[in-house]
Amino acid sequence: TGLYNVPNMLAAACVAVHYGVKPDAVNAALEGYVPENSRSQLEVLGANKLILDCYNANPSSMQAAISNFTESDPGPKYKNRMLVLGDMLELGTDSKTEHQAIANLAAATGSECIFVGEEFSACDLPAGSMAFASAEQAADWLQSKKPGGYFMLVKGSRGIKLENALEALKE
Helix, strand or coil, rough: CHHHHHHHHHHHHHHHHHHCCCCHHHHHHHHHHCCCCHHHEEECCEEEEEEEEEECHHHHHHHHHHHHHHCCCCCCCCCEEEEEEEEECHHHHHHHHHHHHHHHHHHHHEEEEEEEHHHHHHHCCCCCCEEEEEEEHHHHHHHHCCCCEEEEEEEEEECCCHHHHHHHHCC
């Protein structure tokens, strides 16, 4: 999912055609591609629909994912929206500024927000949002809330291990 993946798909198509792969085969391969490894995966988990993108995160990929999320129509079954955002690791001296910018962007979406990690926890977070030091703490909260009917973006750096929070969403 995500228009930000189109340049990658076009590059793959160009390379394939250059090496003699027929356009119909290229099209079939692109249409049949199913993302794995927590990279732009669209998944139904329990009573919620997720964009699972917790393989890696940096400011530009967070912005692109949040933009894609806000522009996506998950269908009538998913009336609520939630961002589950984990820290972007290895940003160095720009970390505080970049995390605050993403927190501000998340607030502007009007979605419920859950922030995971020490960097986000140190930010001035949107009113009503939740902050947790670890994915396990976020999982405990999700387990107690038992959200249903949500369209969620789950995005963060691999080291935050946001997939651990997703166990709480399974029915």
